[in-house]
Amino acid sequence: xxxxxxxxxxxxxxxxxxxxxxxxxxxxxxxxxxxxxxxxxxxxxxxxxxxxxxxxxxxxxxxxxxxxxxxxxxxxxxxxxxxxxxxxxxxxxxxxxxxxxxxxxxxxxxxxxxxxxxxxxxxxxxxxxxxxxxxxxxxxxxxxxxxxxxxxxxxxxxxxxxxxxxxxxxxxxxxxxxxxxxxxxxxxxxxxxxxxxxxxxxxxxxxxxxxxxxxxxxxxxxxxxxxxxxxxxxxxxxxxxxxxxxxxxxxxxxxxxxxxxxxxxxxxxxxxxxxxxxxxxxxxxxxxxxxxxxxxxxxxxxxxxxxxxxxxxxxxxxxxxxxxxxxxxxxxxxxxxxxxxxxxxxxxxxxxxxxxxxxxxxxxxxxxxxxxxxxxxxxxxxxxxxxxx
Ligand code: GLA
Numbered sequence: 001x002x003x004x005x006x007x008x009x010x011x012x013x014x015x016x017x018x019x020x021x022x023x024x025x026x027x028x029x030x031x032x033x034x035x036x037x038x039x040x041x042x043x044x045x046x047x048x049x050x051x052x053x054x055x056x057x058x059x060x061x062x063x064x065x066x067x068x069x070x071x072x073x074x075x076x077x078x079x080x081x082x083x084x085x086x087x088x089x090x091x092x093x094x095x096x097x098x099x100x101x102x103x104x105x106x107x108x109x110x111x112x113x114x115x116x117x118x119x120x121x122x123x124x125x126x127x128x129x130x131x132x133x134x135x136x137x138x139x140x141x142x143x144x145x146x147x148x149x150x151x152x153x154x155x156x157x158x159x160x161x162x163x164x165x166x167x168x169x170x171x172x173x174x175x176x177x178x179x180x181x182x183x184x185x186x187x188x189x190x191x192x193x194x195x196x197x198x199x200x201x202x203x204x205x206x207x208x209x210x211x212x213x214x215x216x217x218x219x220x221x222x223x224x225x226x227x228x229x230x231x232x233x234x235x236x237x238x239x240x241x242x243x244x245x246x247x248x249x250x251x252x253x254x255x256x257x258x259x260x261x262x263x264x265x266x267x268x269x270x271x272x273x274x275x276x277x278x279x280x281x282x283x284x285x286x287x288x289x290x291x292x293x294x295x296x297x298x299x300x301x302x303x304x305x306x307x308x309x310x311x312x313x314x315x316x317x318x319x320x321x322x323x324x325x326x327x328x329x330x331x332x333x334x335x336x337x338x339x340x341x342x343x344x345x346x347x348x349x350x351x352x353x354x355x356x357x358x359x360x361x362x363x364x365x366x367x368x369x370x371x372x373x374x375x376x377x378x379x380x381x382x383x384x385x386x387x388x389x
Contacts, residue, residue, distance in 0.1 A: 001070060003054075006117050007389060010056040013068055013075075014113040019059045022143065026134035026383035027052035028120035028127045029176035030209055030345050031336045033302050034280035036310055038170030038190040040230050041245030042277035045187055045284060046172055047200065048180020049209075050380035053118040053131040057139045060111030065099070067092055070117040080109055086164065094132040097164030099140065101156045107144050114139075121373065124211045125335075125342025129165070130173035131383075133157035138178070138383045150382065151193055154178040168224050180382035187284045191247065198287060200379060205292060205331065207377040208348045208356060210324065212316040213370050214341035223338050226269065226312065233270035236261040246273040272309035276302060296331025296347045303334035303344075312339030319367050320344045323360040327352055345377070 001009070003023065010021065027048040034044035060066070063080040069091065076092060083099050095114065103109060116135070120128040137153045137160075140146065148156065157174035161167050171190055179186060184197040200207075230246055237243055237257050249257060254274040261267040279298045286294040303321050307313040313321075317335045324333035324346040333346035348356050357374045364372045 001117055003386070006054060006056060006070070006115070009070060010113075010115045013115060014058070014066065017058055017060075017113075021056060021058040021389050022139065023386040023389075024055045024057070024135050024139045024142075024383065025052055025386050026131045026138060026177045027180055027380050028131045029173055029180065030126060030207065030343070030377055031172065031176075032185055032207075032345065033276075033283045033299055033334070035276060035302060035306055035336070035339070036226060036312065037247065037273060037277050037280065038172040039168070039227055040273045040277075041191045041247030042273065043187065043189055043280045044172045045185050045198075045280055046176040047185040047377075047379045048176050048382050049120070049126065050378040051119045052177070053116060053120065053128070053135040054386075055135040055139050056115045057143065058113045059143060060113060062111045064111040066111070066113045067095060068115045070115065071122075080111065091132065093165050094129055094160070095136040097160030098133050098136040098157060100164055101160050102140050102144070102146060105146065107140070107146050109140070109144060121211055123216050123342075125216065125337030125339070126209070127173040127177060127337070129161065130157060130177045133160050134174055134177040134383045138385070142385060150178045151175070153383070167220050168227055176382070178382050180380065182381050183379050185379070191245070198284060200287070201290065202292060202347070203290070204350050205347050206350055206353060208346045208353065209336070209375045209377050210320050210344045210346065210360065211373040211375070212320055212341055212343065212368075213372060214314070214316040216338075216341040222312070222340055226310065229266055229269045230273060232263070233261055233266050233273075236263070236266065246270055247277055249274055251275065251278045268309040272305045275305055292347065293331055299332030299334045299345075299347065300325070306335055306339060314340060316341060316368050316370065317344060320360065320364055320372060323363045324348075324356070327356045327359060330356070
């Protein structure tokens with residue numbers, strides 16, 4: 001759906017008003033490397049995509065909140081005094097959680113008319129939910145002069161997801177959606193939130209996002225389980241080094257501390273985190289010096305560690321990666337996002353893209369019975385306003 005069709009849909013749904021209408025956009029993201037490191041106090045390296053969530057919004061004079069989605073043909077009316085009540089329809093809790101956070105900041109909200117439209121494939125691990133949160137947050141920030149900057153908006157979106165939706169995610173997705181820059185990836189320290197924008201100079205290569213189209217059934221509970229395992233690893237290490245996060249240990253120290261983790265599974269989880277943080281730092285250095293072959297090898301190392309030590313891949317993701325790596329000239333391929341289904345990201349020579357899509361698609365289908373989707377990643381800007389009408 002294009003912008004003019006979306007505006008028409010909004011007018012059809014809500015009619016005329018004396019208030020101005022606004023359109024905001026917040027992107028989904030793809031993470032290039034640094035997986036399951038954000039909540040461990042490590043580094044991530046995501047970029048914003050050029051697809052995401054559009055929000056058309058307008059104030060009302062009363063206290064009614066009208067929400068609708070083009071994607072799922074959803075409509076509801078909620079009184080502002082009920083914003084803090086979680087709803088049965090899962091997606092609506094993303095905007096409600098955000099509105100609730102603004103109320104907590106003391107922002108006096110009026111009623112609103114909101115229409116959402118998203119073109120991020122749903123449940124594919126490309127942060128469709130963060131893009132709904134951030135689209136809502138930039139809109140409310142502007143309409144009610146809340147004065148938050150991009151980093152504060154990202155943090156507010158994360159709080160909404162942790163506290164209202166109940167998913168214990170890290171800061172990566174909301175940060176990428178709020179702070180992304182076209183043709184750059186964000187090298188983010190997840191403790192200090194210091195970041196550098198790194199230009200993505202891929203010299204004849206493209207990033208191809210491949211969607212397993214596998215439903216991510218248990219993703220949320222498995223995600224929370226991994227977080228708990230990392231906390232256990234910290235407990236094992238604490239008698240020897242007073243850390244709060246695994247991200248405070250480097251590779252050298254880990255060699256010494258690893259035997260102190262008495263449980264084999266927990267030890268492997270910790271090993272993934274420590275080695276992944278190291279790979280992420282090295283990957284950024286390699287990209288900065290133009291060594292994309294090395295960057296690709298580190299992507300491969302990341303996937304293998306997520307498969308063997310962190311165990312968040314599964315047959316579909318592993319098959320997509322395995323098939324991708326067979327295509328001539330592919331420099332690296334790995335899962336991206338939380339895992340348990342979702343997408344991979346691969347570094348593919350421009351002249352092999354058609355071959356990649358055809359062959360990987362066909363072999364994946366033969367092995368899994370599923371049809372993969374492929375997107376050539378275009379790296380876009382973070383969230384913002386598109387139009388007032
Ligand atoms: C999800 C979470 C992020 C991050 C990734 C794994 O996308 O929302 O915070 O933890 O998984 O890297």
